[in-house]
Amino acid sequence: MVIDVESFRQKARTWLAEHGPEYADFKQGDRRLAKKFRADLWDAGLLGITLDKAYGGQGLTDAHQKAFSEEASAYRLPPMGEAVTTGICAPTLLDFGSEDQKARHVPAMVRGDETWTQLLSEPNAGSDLAGLQTKAVRDGDEYVITGQKVWTSGAMESQFALCVARTDASLPKHQGLSMFIVALDLPGVTIRPLTQMTGDAHFNEVFLDEVRIPAENLVGGENNGWRALTAMLTHERLALGAGTGAGGSGASWAASASSQFIELARRKGLDTDPVVRQELVELYIAERVLRYMGQKMRDEISAGINVGSKGSVAKLATALLSKRSASLGMALVGPGSAAWDPADDNGSAYADTLTFSPMQAIAGGTSEIQKNTIGERVLGLPREPSVDRDIPFNQVMQN
Ligand SMILES: Cc1cc2nc3c(=O)[nH]c(=O)nc-3n(C[C@H](O)[C@H](O)[C@H](O)COP(=O)(O)OP(=O)(O)OC[C@H]3O[C@@H](n4cnc5c(N)ncnc54)[C@H](O)[C@@H]3O)c2cc1C
Numbered sequence: 319m320v321i322d323v324e325s326f327r328q329k330a331r332t333w334l335a336e337h338g339p340e341y342a343d344f345k346q347g348d349r350r351l352a353k354k355f356r357a358d359l360w361d362a363g364l365l366g367i368t369l370d371k372a373y374g375g376q377g378l379t380d381a382h383q384k385a386f387s388e389e390a391s392a393y394r395l396p397p398m399g400e401a402v403t404t405g406i407c408a409p410t411l412l413d414f415g416s417e418d419q420k421a422r423h424v425p426a427m428v429r430g431d432e433t434w435t436q437l438l439s440e441p442n443a444g445s446d447l448a449g450l451q452t453k454a455v456r457d458g459d460e461y462v463i464t465g466q467k468v469w470t471s472g473a474m475e476s477q478f479a480l481c482v483a484r485t486d487a488s489l490p491k492h493q494g495l496s497m498f499i500v501a502l503d504l505p506g507v508t509i510r511p512l513t514q515m516t517g518d519a520h521f522n523e524v525f526l527d528e529v530r531i532p533a534e535n536l537v538g539g540e541n542n543g544w545r546a547l548t549a550m551l552t553h554e555r556l557a558l559g560a561g562t563g564a565g566g567s568g569a570s571w572a573a574s575a576s577s578q579f580i581e582l583a584r585r586k587g588l589d590t591d592p593v594v595r596q597e598l599v600e601l602y603i604a605e606r607v608l609r610y611m612g613q614k615m616r617d618e619i620s621a622g623i624n625v626g627s628k629g630s631v632a633k634l635a636t637a638l639l640s641k642r643s644a645s646l647g648m649a650l651v652g653p654g655s656a657a658w659d660p661a662d663d664n665g666s667a668y669a670d671t672l673t674f675s676p677m678q679a680i681a682g683g684t685s686e687i688q689k690n691t692i693g694e695r696v697l698g699l700p701r702e703p704s705v706d707r708d709i710p711f712n713q714v715m716q717n
Contacts (some may be wrong), residue, residue, distance in 0.1 A: 326378065327385040333362050338393035349475070352396040356430035365398060366428045372423030373412075380620045401425050402471055405557025407434040407480050408499075414538030417704070419499065423478070435700075437467040437481035437500065437524060438549070440552040442716070444469075445687050447482075448491040448544060451716065452526060454483035454498060456533065456540075461485075461498060463529045471681070473509045473522040476502055480530075480550065481526075482543050487712040494544030494711055499535040506530070516673045552629055554682040559632025560612035562619060574609075575643040576602040582650050597646050604639050611635065624632035634688040639677040644668075644675035 321329070337358060339391060344351055359365040360374075367383045369375020376382070411420055426432040443450040452465025463483050473479070479500045486494035502509065506529035511519035538546040556562040580598055583589040598669045611632050615625050647668045648655045655672075658665025679685045693699040706714045 320378070322381075323379075323381045323385050326382045327389060329388045330364055330389040332366060334389055334393055337362075338390075338395065341354055341393070341395050342515050342693055344394065344396045346482070353430045355396040356398065356428075359398070360429040366425075366687070369424070369428060372417075373420055380617075394593050399428070400430075400433065401557050402436060403432070403434045403476075406436065406550060406554045406563060407478075407555040409562075410480060410546060411537065413549050414497065414542075414546045415535070418534070419537065420567050423499075431434055432478060433472065433476045435476040435479045435502075436554075437526075438547070439469045439478045440466060441468055447547065448495070449483065449714075450482060450495070452483040453487070454496060457530075459533050460530045461536070463498065463500065463526045463531065465526050467526070468522075469512075469522040469676060469681075470509075470522045470524045471520060473502065473524050474511060474519075478502060479524075480537065482547050483709065484561070485543070488538060488710050489541065490708050491695050491706060491711045491714065492544040494541055495541050495547065497537040497543045497546040499537060500526075500529065500530060500695075504529050504531065516670055519668075544573070550681060552627065555627075555629035555633040555688070556615060556619070556625070558678065558682050559608075559629055559634075559636045560615040564630050574605060576649065579643075579646060579650055581645075586650060586652075588650065594650070599650075599698060601639075601643055604635070604710050605643070608632065608635050608639055627691050630683075630688040630691040631696065633678075633682060634685055634692070637688075640675045640678045644672040648672055 341351065341355055344355075356365060363603055366373075366375035367378050367379060367386055371376070372465060408424055411423060411427075411603035412698055415423070423432060426436060433485050437452075438447060438450070440452060441451050450465075452467065454461045454463045458675065461483075463481065465483060467481070470479070479502060481498045481500045482495055483498065484497040486495050488494070498506070502524075506527040508525040508527070510523050510525075512521055512523060513519045514521065553562070576598060580589070583591075583598060584592055588594045615628060615632060648692065651668050654665070655668035658669070683691070690702055694701055
C-alpha cells in the first residue's frame with residue numbers, strides 16, 4: 319500500500335527530529351559525514367523518494383518529495399546528492415542504460431556508495447566535444463579504450479566514469495561516438511591531479527592506456543554516443559543551473575549569498591551606502607529569479623515536460639550570478655578578503671569563493687557555448703557554421 323503524503327511527512331519529521339541535529343555542524347567538503355547522511359537517509363526510505371522502486375527508490379510522488387523537502391528545510395543538513403554522480407551520471411544512465419546497468423549502479427549512486435565522474439573533455443576537444451580522439455575498439459567480448467581525458471572533476475575520489483570514445487572514425491564526427499561505463503581501478507587507467515588557482519586539485523587528467531572493459535558496459539548502443547552525450551550535457555546544465563538530480567533534492571544548487579551579505583553590510587556599517595544597497599538589491603533579485611527559474615524547470619521535469627535546452631539559460635544565469643556575488647563579497651569584506659589573518663580559519667573564504675567562481679562559466683560548457691545553444695535551440699536562430707560536420711572524422715585535419 320502506498321503511504322499517503324501526510325503519513326510520509328510525519329515519518330520524515332520524526333526521523334529528522336531524531337537525526338537532523340547530528341549534522342548541525344556539518345562542514346562543506348566533509349565527505350565522510352555527507353556519505354553517512356545519505357546512507358542513513360536512504361536506509362530510512364527518505365532518499366530517492368520519487369525514484370523508481372526497480373532501482374531501490376520509494377516510487378512515490380512529487381508531493382511526497384515536497385513534503386520531505388519542507389520538513390528538511392528546518393535543519394542544516396549535508397547535501398542529498400553529488401552534482402556529478404546524482405545530478406548528471408545517474409539521470410544519464412536512467413535515460414540510456416540497460417536494465418542491468420541501472421539496477422546495478424543507480425541505487426549505489428543515490429545512496430552514496432558509488433561516486434562517478436565524466437570522461438569527456440580532452441586536450442583537443444572541449445567546446446568541440448564531437449572532435450574527441452579517444453578511441454574504443456571492439457575485441458571479442460570487450461572494448462579496448464585508449465586516449466587522454468582532462469579536467470575530470472573528482473576522478474581521484476570516483477570509482478566509475480561515463481566515458482565517451484570514438485568507435486568509428488570513418489563516420490562524421492558526431493556519428494562515430496559511443497558512451498561506456500569505465501571502472502577507474504582497471505589496469506591502464508592513470509589519474510593525475512591538476513592544481514587549480516584555488517590551490518586545490520579538484521580536477522585531473524586521466525590517461526587510458528588500452529583499458530579493457532566488458533562489452534556490456536556500452537551505454538545506449540554503439541555509435542549512439544552523441545545522443546547520450548547531448549542528454550548528459552542537458553542534465554549537467556540543469557543540475558548546475560537548476561539543481562535537478564536523481565537524489566531528488568536540488569543538491570548542488572545554492573545561490574543564496576545575498577542574506578549573508580546584507581548581514582555583513584550591516585556589521586560593517588555599509589548598509590546605508592546607496593551603491594552597496596543597489597548591488598545588494600540587484601543580487602537579491604537575480605537570486606530570486608534564478609531560484610524561481612530553477613523551481614519552474616524542476617516542476618516541468620516532474621510533470622514530464624521536456625525542458626530541452628532551457629537548462630542552458632539557468633546555467634548561464636548561475637555563472638553570471640556566482641561571479642557577481644563573489645565580487646560583491648570581496649568588496650564588502652575589503653582588504654581582509656585578499657590578505658586575511660592567518661589565525662582566522664575562515665579567513666580565505668571570500669578569496670576561495672572568488673577564485674572558484676569562474677568555474678561556473680566553463681564547466682559543463684562555457685558561457686559562450688550556452689549562448690550559442692540558447693540562440694540555436696531555444697530561440698531558433700541560424701546554426702553556427704561548421705566546416706567539418708559532414709566529413710568522415712578520419713579525413714578531418716587533426717590538432
Ligand atoms: C571546474 C571544472 C570542472 C570540469 N569538469 C569536467 C569533467 O568532470 N569532465 C570533463 O570531461 N570535463 C570537465 N571540465 C571541462 C569543461 O567541460 C571544458 O573546460 C569546457 O567545455 C571548455 O573546453 P576547453 O577548456 O577545451 O576550452 P575551449 O573549447 O578550447 O574554449 C576556449 C575558449 O573559446 C571559446 N569558444 C570555443 N568554441 C567557441 C564557439 N564555437 N563559439 C564561441 N566561443 C567559443 C570558449 O567559450 C572559451 O572561452 C571541467 C571544467 C571546469 C572548469
